[in-house]
Amino acid sequence: MERPLEDVLVLDLTRAVAGPITGRLLADLGARVVKIEPPDADLTRFIVPNVDGFSPYFAQFNVGKECVSLDLTRPAGRDVLLSMVPKADIVLENYRPGVLDKLGLGYDVLSEINPGIIVASVSGWGHGNSRSGRGAFASVLHAEAGVTEMVSRRRGGDAYRNDPMSHADTYTGLHALGAVLAALHMRVRTGRGQTVEVSMAESTLMCNDQAATDLTGLDPQIGFKGGQNWAAVYPLSNGRHVTVTLDLTANFGFKVIAAAMDRPELRDDPRFARIEDRVLHRDEIEAIFGEWVSQFDSAEAVEVAIGVKSVMAAEVRTVAELAATEWAEERGAFVDIVGGEAAAPMTVPQSPWRFREADGGLAPGAVAGDRGQHNREVLRELAGLDDGAIDALEGEGIVSAGVEILSIRRDRRQDTPCAFAEASCSLGRAAPRAFVRNTFAALPTGAAGQETARCWSRGWIAMPVPPGCAVITPIWLYGRAHWAFRTQTQPPHEDECRRLGADSPSAAWSREAVVTDMRLSVCSAHSTIGTIGADC
Known part of the structure; x- marks a missing residue:
């Protein structure tokens, strides 16, 4: 069966949650969605925990998209995007108001190239007002739009606290989806595109079913009584x-x-x-x-x-418990996907709609891409670039993917032949601190076999490490990932990882390092990106 939006192309410039959820749902409806990330990547890629180095948080709202990494702050990167606009139907963005214009990618520019283009903008407070320039995350809108205060008051004056769920983000993404679909429908009548802008503040207010009651100034505990949302939670005889x-x-x-x-x-x-x-x-x-x-x-x-x-x-159940129910299987409420080229297995919620005459939702095995995973195929097809042109863009750091090895430093100590080494890596031109969450290094010694060292200290991931190899721990330092390491005959036990992570990782590892011949492989969580050999 055909899919409702299978003839629609979306260029998704959004990051975090409020924009990406719109792109995910458009993809679930059949649109081709190309996620365009800057060199420092979507920040949600680095939210832990992760599965084989891939963040499920990122995957949930970015699965089903093709991933391109492009530096739009540079003229050549801007030109690449503009070359894709003639084929596009929708551009999604969630920069602060005015940023897209500063990049030379505002609606006036895009519509000159493609009069049918729909530019959907998500922002905290909307465009053209006194708060337009303010940034916004979900917790900010929960506080400002009355959610944090209302929840505390309705719970008897509990201390204010932030909700762990990003309601303002997800509400806004859903409102943006509706607005984009309306603009697509209107384009059928007029033949013209337009801008659509959705604010997180108004989306949060619209989804607050108590907002109108609160505006009366009356006590909802008496006047409205609260309904089923006042229902308490009670223990059962079995502890549930x-x-x-x-x-x-x-x-x-x-x-x-x-x-x-x-x-x-x-x-x-x-x-x-x-x-x-x-x-x-x-x-x-x-x-x-x-x-x-x-x-x-x-x-x-x-x-x-x-x-x-x-x-x-x-x-009262966990999400995992609901996923294991007969209902979830009958409905297909969850779908198994993979993260990146390593095919890291994970499960995400399926879209809620079921069409009689169309397919919708994610197909099992759908991919949440690595940063820049689809650079070449997308830029060939949509931007008309050949491999030589893409190579040149990569060389200039305008198009990027994976890890770029910047340097390696060896420090020969008196007490050991070569006690400490340090590698610096970055994603393209910008080197985000958080990238170490998805990066590790290993020191192969030629031993065969694979085992896994599971280090659960903050920011560490479960790493496949051949016996006889060193395990590397990341150290935060001014936006670059640095490692200190040690060699060993077996992967470390979990307790050892915790012990070494409890103090200063650099001190712990470098104190025990004894290396006579070093080959440092800098890896992403799914593949070796590059290797530097060095004799100590």
């Missing part, structure tokens, strides 16, 4: 937990639980006579109901005992 879709202070909810528990006398208790009384004594009602719930060992048993079809009980 369950929530029940009832506001126990509402007339309906209170009537249901009194009948289910066979406690008619509660209706005559003055503490629970009116809604206002029950709100004041909410904790007492929940304690009574919670004690009754605790005799059951499943959500299903609680539902049966309540006996009202409109009242549901739900067990």
Whole structure:
């Protein structure tokens, strides 16, 4: 079956979450999405934990895209992008307002080349206002748009804290998807493209189902009562937990639980006579109901005992537990994908839509690309460049991929033949500090076989290390990845990794290093990028 957007080409310049989720969903709908990253890469590539060096956080919203690394701050990089615009339908971007124009890639420039182009811009506060120049992450919008305050107030005045989920980002990405699809539909009528801009602030407000109530100035605990979102979580007899879709202070909810528990006398208790009384004594009602719930060992048993079809009980689960359910398999709610050329295995949520006359969503085995993984095929096809031109761009650092070895320094010490070595690596011209999270080095000694050293200290990854090789630990230093290392006959035990990581890694490794002949391979998590040989 065909896919709804299979004739649409998207150039995705976005990073982080709010923009990339839009690109992911467009890809799931069949669009060809080319992710264009700067030399320092999308910052979410470096969010840990990772699987074989690939971040699942990055993969979730970038799987299904072709990945190109291009320096748009340089004229030659800008020209490469412009050469792809005639074939494109949509450009997605989430720079601060005005940055795209400064790069010479604003809508006026792009529409001159392609009048049908749709430029979708995601920003924190929108364009053309007093806050346009401010940056924004989800936590910023949660604080500014009332979410952080509201959650604290609704939970009885708990201390303010940031939510671990990026609601403002994901809401905005979904709103941007709707706006882009509307612009595509409008283009069918007018033949013209346009700009579409979506702010995180307004997206967060629109998705706050309590915003209008809050704007009345009335107390929602009395006037609105809170509905099922006031439902408490109760322990079951087996140590699991369950929530029940009832506001126990509402007339309906209170009537249901009194009948289910066979406690008619509660209706005559003055503490629970009116809604206002029950709100004041909410904790007492929940304690009574919670004690009754605790005799059951499943959500299903609680539902049966309540006996009202409109009242549901739900067990508190992890995402992994839901993924293991019969429902998830029947629905295809999760899909197995791979990260990069190494095919790092991971699972991500599938898109929620199912079409009768079209295919949608990710195909099993879809790839979340490495940085620059698809440079050559994309630049050949969409920019019309041959290998010689691409080689020249790589040589100038305008197109980049993998790791660039900048230098190697050897330090011969008095106490050992060659105790310490240091390698500096970068991604193209810019060398991000975080890149060491996806990079390691090994010192092959010719021994055969593969084992895995699992070092779980912060920023380390599980590394395949042949017996007899050194294990390298990254050290942060001014944006370049540095390693100190030691040789050994077997990969280190996890406890040893933790011990060495607990103090200064550089001191721990260099103290114990004894190297007589060194060959330092600088690797990404999926393949060896380059090797420098050195005799100590």
